[in-house]
Amino acid sequence: MRTTTFDFSPLFRSSVGFDRLLGALEAASRIETIDNWPPYDIVKTGDDDYRITMAVAGFSQDQLSITQEQNMLLVSGQKANDQDGEYLHRGIAGRSFQRRFELADHVKVTGANLAEGLLTVGLKREVPEEMKPRLIEIKSDLALPGNDDTKQIEGDKVAA
Incomplete structure (x- = not known):
């Protein structure tokens, strides 16, 4: 390739x-x-809200782990090898996995839920106030505040 x-x-x-x-x-x-397993969806649910949904059929809550380290979200699943018998066909994937998601700055995990074989992770971008756009007032005065270096032109002198 x-x-x-x-x-x-x-x-x-x-x-x-x-x-x-x-x-x-x-x-x-x-x-x-x-690696396409487990399959997942990423949905934008609002201006600053996102949702990741992963199909983790066969995994219980205690077999899944979600960790956020700065701008990286790590979702992993660890299954113990169950040998209930001899498999003639094994079509339900039960292997361990580790899925990484690169997060933008200021994106935080708001919660996680496991229901009907789907793991849902809620994300929200929370931009700090000091980083949000702000309107700057435009003044009509030529001199900037605190700048006293302007020079006055004298007009009282008469040329001889």
Whole structure:
């Protein structure tokens, strides 16, 4: 199988503050195999609300683990090897898994629920007040506040 490698170095030279985004693009381009198990959906439920739903049939609550470390969400499932008998066909996947989700800045897990074989993880982006856009008042005065370096032109002198 032939892989294509992208060079993101021109983007690094002409962007400021996008280091994490460009790093994520580089990491995504290096992924060789994509594991499609367990299947999952990501849904945007509001302006700042998201939901990840994973099909984890056969896993109980104590066999699942959800961990958030900074901008990474890790969902894992660990099943003990049950040998109830000799399987003639095994179509229900029961293998252990580990699924990673890269989260944007300020995205937090709000809760998790397991029902009917579906694990649902709620996410919310909570941008701090100091990072939200703010309106800057435009004044008509030419001098900026605190700038006393303006020079006065004298007009009382008469030329001889």
